[in-house]
Ligand code: SF4
């Protein structure tokens with residue numbers, strides 16, 4: 001009779017066992033902040049559709065201290081989300097070949113960050129112009 | 133012990149005075165008698181040139197002959213000596229005790245695999261996955277000997293060479309929580325090997341292999357943790373093979389709606 005009895009280790013709390021996994025959970029959970037911010041904007045859109053009073057109410061709510069703290073948290077979390085999202089580019093994207101050579105991961109990640117920062121600045125500029 | 137003393141004497145040192153001792157905590161499991169694994173600590177005298185594998189061998193030779201583990205080449209090429217060292221999947225033959233001293237080190241069987249005995253894991257699931265990806269060239273059309281050898285340009289060669297470096301050490305499986313959560317997931321190394329054949333200009337088996345890529349066991353189990361590529365001792369970047377094939381599988385899926393013949397089967 002076989003004496004084999006392979007032991008399967010439990011997976012409970014796996015993400016706490018390695019700093020790499022902890023960072024993974026942190027950057028994945030920042031997606032919740034992206035969702036929360038999207039919902040906030042969506043509510044604004046609905047209020048706009050409901051007429052002037054509703055819209056002004058939403059604008060007021062946005063100026064409350066709680067809302068400002070929440071928006072600062074959104075900013076930090078979403079910036080970190082974008083940072084780690086581009087950091088995964090070399091893992092998730094097909095290799096980019098330039099002059100017969102694979103582009104270095106640092107170059108790929110760096111270009112992603114640069115593009116993200118430029119896009120954010122451009123958007124800020126447009127909003128600035130519209131507001132002025 | 134004896135060879136150690138000799139070596140030190142040769143260097144002209146007093147045999148015992150400089151002997152460094154490191155504590156190695158090993159996760160033991162005897163399937164005949166144990167309900168669950170338990171730790172045992174051994175005090176191992178070592179020299180700076182000793183690997184963790186040699187530390188474990190020292191335990192087997194001097195303290196407990198029943199300690200079970202795999203190894204062969206002790207030069208990071210056979211891929212059989214993988215262990216969790218302080219919770220990190222590593223080849224024990226290329227990890228050195230001096231890098232951990234004076235702290236205690238923990239040694240455990242590779243994570244995400246069933247433990248067969250002590251540091252030996254059950255690899256049968258992994259072997260089945262390797263078979264499932266059809267790891268051989270499937271010719272595009274029948275070819276006779278008279279037609280001669282295949283011609284491949286350096287550029288075509290460079291498409292897949294990186295994925296041929298895998299030594300089947302399964303460190304990447306031990307690094308992948310998705311493998312632990314769903315043992316049926318084809319996983320990083322097998323996907324890297326699949327990609328290796330799909331990217332080979334001589335091969336025509338891509339359509340067959342893509343069925344597995346897109347299946348329940350396929351690439352969509354991956355949530356891009358990326359630790360597999362981090363721990364790979366041969367820089368295969370298996371995580372990239374997995375993720376690139378997510379794109380390939382998605383392309384296949386959408387392109388069949390555009391295909392004039394009404395799509396692949
Ligand atoms: S891909 Fe790397 S880590 Fe995974 S089995 Fe192959 S050599 Fe080992």
Ligand code: FES
Nearest residue numbers: 205206211213225
């Ligand atoms: S013993 Fe062969 S890889 Fe370590």
